[in-house]
Amino acid sequence: MKKLVIIGNGMAPGRMLEELFDKDSQAYQVTIFNAEPRVNYNRLMLSPVLSGEKTYEDIITHDDDWYENHGVTLYKGVRIREIDKEAKTVTSETGIKASYDKLVFATGSNPFIIPLPGHDLDGVLTYRDLDDVERMIETSKDGGKAVVIGGGLLGLEAAAGLKAQGMDVTVLHLMPSLMERQLDSAAGYLLEKAFEDLGITVMTKANSQEIIGKNGKVSAIMLDDGTKIDCEIVVMAVGIRPSIELAKQAGLDTNRGILVSDDMLTDDNHIYALGECVEHRGQCYGLVAPLYEMASVIAENLLEGTATYEGSVTATKLKVTGIDLYSAGDFAEGEDREEIVLRDATSGVYKRLVLKDNRIIGAVLYGETSDGPWFFDLLKKKTDISGMRETLIFGQAYQGGTSLDPMAAVAALPDDAEICGCNGICKGAIVSAISGKGVSNLDDVRSHTKASASCGTCSGLVEQLLAVTLGERYNPAVVQPMCGCTDLGHGDVRRLIKAKQLKTIPALMQELEWKTSCGCAKCRPALNYYLVCDWPDEYADDYQSRFINERVHANIQKDGTYSVVPRMWGGMTSSKELRAIADVVDKYDIPAVKCTGGQRIDMLGIKKEDLPDVWADLGKAGFVSGQAYAKGLRTVKTCVGTDWCRFGTQDSTGLGIKLEKFMWGSWTPAKLKLAVSGCPRNCSEATCKDIGIICVDSGFEIHFAGAAGMDIKGTEILGQVETQEEVMEYVVALAQMYREQGFYLERIYKWARRIGIDEIRRQIMEETDKRRAYFDRFVFSQQLAQVDPWSERVSGKDKHEFNPLATLPLEAAQ
Amino acid sequence: MNAQTGNWIAVGSLNDIPRRGARCIKNGEMTIAIFRTADDRLFALEDKCPHKNGPLSQGIIHDGCVTCPLHNWVISLETGKAQGADEGKTNAYTLKMDGDTILIDIGAVK
Ligand code: SRM
Ligand SMILES: Cc1cc2nc3c(=O)[nH]c(=O)nc-3n(C[C@H](O)[C@H](O)[C@H](O)COP(=O)(O)OP(=O)(O)OC[C@H]3O[C@@H](n4cnc5c(N)ncnc54)[C@H](O)[C@@H]3O)c2cc1C
Ligand code: SF4
Ligand code: FES
Numbered sequence: 001m002k003k004l005v006i007i008g009n010g011m012a013p014g015r016m017l018e019e020l021f022d023k024d025s026q027a028y029q030v031t032i033f034n035a036e037p038r039v040n041y042n043r044l045m046l047s048p049v050l051s052g053e054k055t056y057e058d059i060i061t062h063d064d065d066w067y068e069n070h071g072v073t074l075y076k077g078v079r080i081r082e083i084d085k086e087a088k089t090v091t092s093e094t095g096i097k098a099s100y101d102k103l104v105f106a107t108g109s110n111p112f113i114i115p116l117p118g119h120d121l122d123g124v125l126t127y128r129d130l131d132d133v134e135r136m137i138e139t140s141k142d143g144g145k146a147v148v149i150g151g152g153l154l155g156l157e158a159a160a161g162l163k164a165q166g167m168d169v170t171v172l173h174l175m176p177s178l179m180e181r182q183l184d185s186a187a188g189y190l191l192e193k194a195f196e197d198l199g200i201t202v203m204t205k206a207n208s209q210e211i212i213g214k215n216g217k218v219s220a221i222m223l224d225d226g227t228k229i230d231c232e233i234v235v236m237a238v239g240i241r242p243s244i245e246l247a248k249q250a251g252l253d254t255n256r257g258i259l260v261s262d263d264m265l266t267d268d269n270h271i272y273a274l275g276e277c278v279e280h281r282g283q284c285y286g287l288v289a290p291l292y293e294m295a296s297v298i299a300e301n302l303l304e305g306t307a308t309y310e311g312s313v314t315a316t317k318l319k320v321t322g323i324d325l326y327s328a329g330d331f332a333e334g335e336d337r338e339e340i341v342l343r344d345a346t347s348g349v350y351k352r353l354v355l356k357d358n359r360i361i362g363a364v365l366y367g368e369t370s371d372g373p374w375f376f377d378l379l380k381k382k383t384d385i386s387g388m389r390e391t392l393i394f395g396q397a398y399q400g401g402t403s404l405d406p407m408a409a410v411a412a413l414p415d416d417a418e419i420c421g422c423n424g425i426c427k428g429a430i431v432s433a434i435s436g437k438g439v440s441n442l443d444d445v446r447s448h449t450k451a452s453a454s455c456g457t458c459s460g461l462v463e464q465l466l467a468v469t470l471g472e473r474y475n476p477a478v479v480q481p482m483c484g485c486t487d488l489g490h491g492d493v494r495r496l497i498k499a500k501q502l503k504t505i506p507a508l509m510q511e512l513e514w515k516t517s518c519g520c521a522k523c524r525p526a527l528n529y530y531l532v533c534d535w536p537d538e539y540a541d542d543y544q545s546r547f548i549n550e551r552v553h554a555n556i557q558k559d560g561t562y563s564v565v566p567r568m569w570g571g572m573t574s575s576k577e578l579r580a581i582a583d584v585v586d587k588y589d590i591p592a593v594k595c596t597g598g599q600r601i602d603m604l605g606i607k608k609e610d611l612p613d614v615w616a617d618l619g620k621a622g623f624v625s626g627q628a629y630a631k632g633l634r635t636v637k638t639c640v641g642t643d644w645c646r647f648g649t650q651d652s653t654g655l656g657i658k659l660e661k662f663m664w665g666s667w668t669p670a671k672l673k674l675a676v677s678g679c680p681r682n683c684s685e686a687t688c689k690d691i692g693i694i695c696v697d698s699g700f701e702i703h704f705a706g707a708a709g710m711d712i713k714g715t716e717i718l719g720q721v722e723t724q725e726e727v728m729e730y731v732v733a734l735a736q737m738y739r740e741q742g743f744y745l746e747r748i749y750k751w752a753r754r755i756g757i758d759e760i761r762r763q764i765m766e767e768t769d770k771r772r773a774y775f776d777r778f779v780f781s782q783q784l785a786q787v788d789p790w791s792e793r794v795s796g797k798d799k800h801e802f803n804p805l806a807t808l809p810l811e812a813a814q
Numbered sequence: 815m816n817a818q819t820g821n822w823i824a825v826g827s828l829n830d831i832p833r834r835g836a837r838c839i840k841n842g843e844m845t846i847a848i849f850r851t852a853d854d855r856l857f858a859l860e861d862k863c864p865h866k867n868g869p870l871s872q873g874i875i876h877d878g879c880v881t882c883p884l885h886n887w888v889i890s891l892e893t894g895k896a897q898g899a900d901e902g903k904t905n906a907y908t909l910k911m912d913g914d915t916i917l918i919d920i921g922a923v924k
Contacts, residue, residue, distance in 0.1 A: 516876070516877050517852065517853075517877055518834065518851075518852045518876045518877050519876050519877075520874075520876045520877070520881070520888075521873070521874040521876060521881030521886065521888070524874060524876065525874070543832075544832060544833065544834035544835050544874070544875065545834075545874065546874075547874065547883065548872040548873065548883040551872075552872075556869075556872060556883055556884070558866070558884065559867075560867075560868070560869040560872075800830065800831070800832065800835075800837060804837070804838045804839060804840045804845075805825055805826045805830055805831070805837035805838060805839050805848060806825040806826055806839040806840070807839070807840040807841075808823060808825070808839060808840065808841040808842075808920070
C-alpha cells in the first residue's frame with residue numbers, strides 16, 4: 001500500500017478522506033498529524049457550542065472508532081516541524097517521523113492577532129477552535145463583560161454566543177458598518193440594530209488602542225478616542241491568515257497561501273495542498289464549500305484521476321438565532337453595474353441584487369432569505385434575467401405565474417439547483433436519495449447525502465424537499481413536544497435550561513415562548529423537576545407545580561384520603577417500630593394496614609387533616625417518609641444475605657440499607673427502585689429493578705434498566721466491582737447521569753434505550769473522571785435534598801395544605 | 815342567582831391561599847374549594863370532580879383550570895365544566911372581595 005500523510009486534521013482533509021475511502025479504501029495507508037489534540041469535528045458548529053445549544057460530542061464528525069475502522073493513524077496534538085522533500089518524510093516537534101508517497105498540506109489558517117499593547121494578557125482570545133470556546137464558556141460562568149474586536153461573521157457569532165452565556169457584550173468594529181465584506185451599508189445597519197436588540201452593544205468606527213491589564217489579566221480596553229470599556233475577556237476576530245510557515249520552510253511556492261495549480265498540486269508533484277492554507281488562481285477561501293470542492297478533486301487525483309478545481313463563488317449565512325442574513329457574490333458599486341433594491345421597513349426586510357449585463361453578480365438578503373439559494377443558483381449559472389427583471393427581486397415564487405407557496409417554489413427548483421451550499425449538494429441528489437434509498441427524515445438525508453450536515457442552515461429547504469417528494473408520507477414531527485404549551489421536546493427543554501441558564505418557571509416560559517400563560521399539569525411538574533435537578537442550590541422548589549402526592553408527601557386514594565408509608569431501611573424493622581405503627585393505627589383509627597410489594601408497611605385511608613399528627617407520632621419512633629409517592633428513590637429491597645442465609649456471599653442487607661440511606665430524598669425523572677440480592681438466587685428480585693445488585697463471591701454485579709410494571713424486562717449488566725465503596729460510587733453516578741438526562745416520567749430502562757446501554761456503560765464503568773463528576777454532583781444536591789418532609793411539616797411548613805380555610809356555620813347552607 | 819341579594823359569608827383573606835393553589839371550606843358534609851390563580855383571580859367550586867368525585871382542591875392549577883388529581887380531567891374554574899372531550903360539571907359559586915377579605919355566596923350556584 002502506498003503511504004499518504006496529511007498535515008492538519010480540519011474539515012477539508014476529513015472530507016477528502018471520506019471521498020477517498022468511498023472510492024477505494026485500500027489504496028493508501030493514511031497517517032494524520034494534527035496540532036489540535038482531538039478528532040475531526042465540525043468547526044462551523046462552534047458557535048452553537050459556545051451559545052450552549054450543542055455540545056462538543058454533538059459536533060464530532062469522525063470519532064476514534066472511525067479512524068480505527070479505516071486503519072488511519074491519527075496523531076492528536078502533534079505538530080509537524082520539518083519536511084524533507086528529497087527523502088519524502090515529515091518530522092514532528094516531538095520527533096515522530098513518517099515517510100510518504102503523497103503528502104497533503106491542510107494546515108488551515110491562523111487567526112490574526114492585532115499586536116496591540118496588552119495583546120498577550122491572560123483573557124485575550126481568538127475564535128478558532130474548541131479550546132477558545134472552552135475558555136470563553138469558562139470565563140462567562142460568572143457573567144461579567146466581554147469585548148469582541150471585529151464585526152465580521154466570526155466576531156458576531158462569538159458576540160451572540162457570549163451573550164447567550166450571560167455576558168455583557170460589546171462589539172468593536174473598525175469600519176463604519178458591520179460585515180462590510182459581505183454586506184452593503186444598509187444591510188449592515190439593519191444587522192447592527194438587530195444586535196442591539198439582542199442586548200449587545202455595537203460600536204462602529206471603533207479603533208482599539210490598548211488592552212489594559214491587572215495582575216496579568218485583561219481588565220479593560222482603551223480606544224483611540226479615549227473611551228475605556230471594562231471587560232474580563234477580549235476576543236479578537238479580525239481575520240485569518242493562511243498557515244504557510246511550514247510550507248515556506250519546506251521550500252514550496254507560497255504567496256498569501258500555498259500556491260496550487262488546478263489539479264491541487266503544489267510545485268512538488270508529491271505534495272498537494274488543501275483547505276484554507278491554499279491559494280488558487282489568486283484566491284484564498286475561508287468557507288467550507290470551496291474547500292470541499294478541493295477535497296473532492298484531490299481524492300480523485302490521489303487515485304490517478306485528472307480532476308481539476310476551477311475556483312468557487314461563495315455565499316454566506318450568519319448563524320445567529322433570530323437573524324436571517326444571506327449574501328453571495330460581489331456587490332460593490334460600479335459604473336457598469338445596476339441594482340435592484342427592495343426595502344420593507346415594517347417587517348425589517350432588505351434585499352439587494354447587483355446586476356451586470358443582465359446577470360446577477362451579487363445578492364444581499366436580510367430578514368427574508370429563503371430566495372438566497374435561488375439567486376445564488378442564477379448567479380453561478382450566469383442566467384440571463386432580462387425576461388423576469390420586473391419581478392426578480394420578489395423571488396422565485398413570483399416567476400412564471402407560480403403561486404407564493406414556498407413548497408411550490410421548492411418543487412419548481414431545477415434538479416441542479418444547489419440546496420446545501422457547504423457541501424455543494426443539489427436538489428437532484430437529495431430527491432434521488434429520498435425516492436431511491438427510501439430516506440424519510442432529515443437525519444437520514446444528512447447521512448446519505450451530507451446535505452445540511454455542516455452549518456445546518458438549509459435544514460428548512462431539505463425538509464421542504466422531503467415534504468414535496470414524500471407528500472403525505474412525510475412525517476416531520478420527529479420531536480414529540482412536551483405538551484400543548486410548547487413545540488419543544490423534553491430534550492430541547494433540558495438543554496435550553498442549561499444553555500440559557502433558566503432558573504425559574506416564569507423565566508423559562510418567557511424565554512422558550514410557552515404558548516399558555518402558566519403551563520399545564522403535564523409540563524409544570526416536568527419543568528419543576530428539571531430545575532430542581534439542574535440548579536439544586538439556586539432553584540426554589542415550586543410546590544404548586546407538583547402532583548398532590550409530592551406536595552403533601554402522602555399518596556392520595558380514590559376517596560380523597562391518603563396512605564402513609566414510612567421507610568423501613570432495606571426492609572428491616574423491629575418490635576419497637578411495629579409497636580409504634582400499631583399505636584398510630586389505633587390512635588387515628590386507620591382502616592387498613594398492608595405489607596407493600598416494596599418490603600414495608602402501608603397505612604391506608606388517613607384523612608388529610610390527620611396527616612401531620614400521624615407523622616408526628618411516627619417521627620417520635622424514628623420513622624421518616626418512605627417517599628412512596630415520589631419521583632425519587634422509593635425502596636431498596638434486600639434479602640437476608642450473609643447475616644442469615646446459608647448461600648449468602650455478601651452483606652446484601654447492609655449494602656441495601658447503606659444505599660437507601662445515601663440516596664433517599666433525591667428527586668429523579670421517574671421513580672427509582674433498587675434491590676440487592678445476596679447471591680444469584682436473587683430473592684430480592686434485583687434483576688427487574690431500575691438498579692439491582694447481585695452479590696457474588698468475587699464482589700458485586702451491578703445491574704440496571706429492568707422493569708416489572710407495565711413492561712416486564714430483565715436488567716442489563718453495567719459491570720462488576722469488588723468493594724461496597726465501589727458499588728456506592730458506581731450506582732450513585734449512574735443515578736445522577738439518569739437524573740441529568742432522563743425525561744420526566746421516563747424510567748431508567750426507557751432512558752437507557754434512548755441513550756444506549758453501551759454509552760452508559762462506557763461513561764460509568766470506563767471514564768473515571770466522568771463517573772466521579774456525576775458522583776460529586778449527586779452528593780452536592782443531596783446536601784439540600786435529605787430533609788425529611790414529614791418532620792418539616794410537623795414543624796409547621798405548608799400548614800395551609802392540611803387545614804380547612806373555614807368551616808361554615810351549618811345554617812349558611814340553607 | 816343574584817349576587818346583590820345573596821348571602822355573603824366571609825371565609826378568609828386572599829393571602830391565606832397560595833398563588834396557583836387552593837384551600838377548602840367545609841360546609842357540613844360538603845366541601846368547597848377556593849382557587850387562586852397566578853394572576854390573583856379567585857374561584858370557588860364544589861370540591862368534587864364530575865368524573866369520580868376527586869378532590870379538585872388537590873389538583874394542579876393552570877390557566878383558569880384545575881387538573882383533577884385522580885384521573886387528570888381538566889375542569890374550568892370559572893364554570894366548573896369539564897374541558898376537552900370529557901363531559902360533566904361541578905357546582906361553581908360566586909365570590910367577591912371586600913378589601914382583602916373573600917366573601918362567598920353559597921346560595922348562588924352559577
Ligand atoms: C402500595 C403498593 C402496592 C402494594 O400494596 O404493595 C403500590 C401502590 C401503587 N402503585 Fe405500584 N405499588 C407498590 C409496588 C409496586 C411495584 C413492586 C415493587 O416496587 O417492587 C411495582 C413494579 C415494579 C416497578 O415499579 O417497575 C409497581 C408498579 C407500579 C406502576 C407501573 C410503573 C411502570 O413504570 O410501569 C405504577 C403506575 C405508575 O407509576 O405510573 C404504580 C402506581 C402505584 C400507585 C401509586 C397508583 C397511583 O398512582 O395512585 C399505587 C399507590 C397506592 C398507595 O397510595 O399507596 N405502581 N408498584 C406498593 C408500594 C411499594 C412501596 O413500598 O413503596
Ligand atoms: C467559529 C467558526 C465558524 C465558522 N462558520 C462557518 C460557516 O458558517 N460556513 C462556512 O462555510 N465556514 C465557516 N467557518 C470556516 C470553516 O470552519 C473553515 O473554512 C474550515 O474549517 C477550514 O478547514 P481546513 O481543514 O482548511 O482548516 P482547519 O479546520 O483550520 O484545520 C487545520 C488544522 O491543521 C492543524 N495544523 C496546522 N499546522 C499544523 C502542523 N504544522 N502540524 C500538524 N497540524 C497542524 C491545526 O491545528 C488545525 O487543526 C467557520 C469557522 C469558525 C472558526
Ligand atoms: S396494581 Fe398498583 S396501581 Fe394497580 S390497583 Fe394495585 S396498587 Fe393500584
Ligand atoms: S375523579 Fe377527577 S378525573 Fe377522575
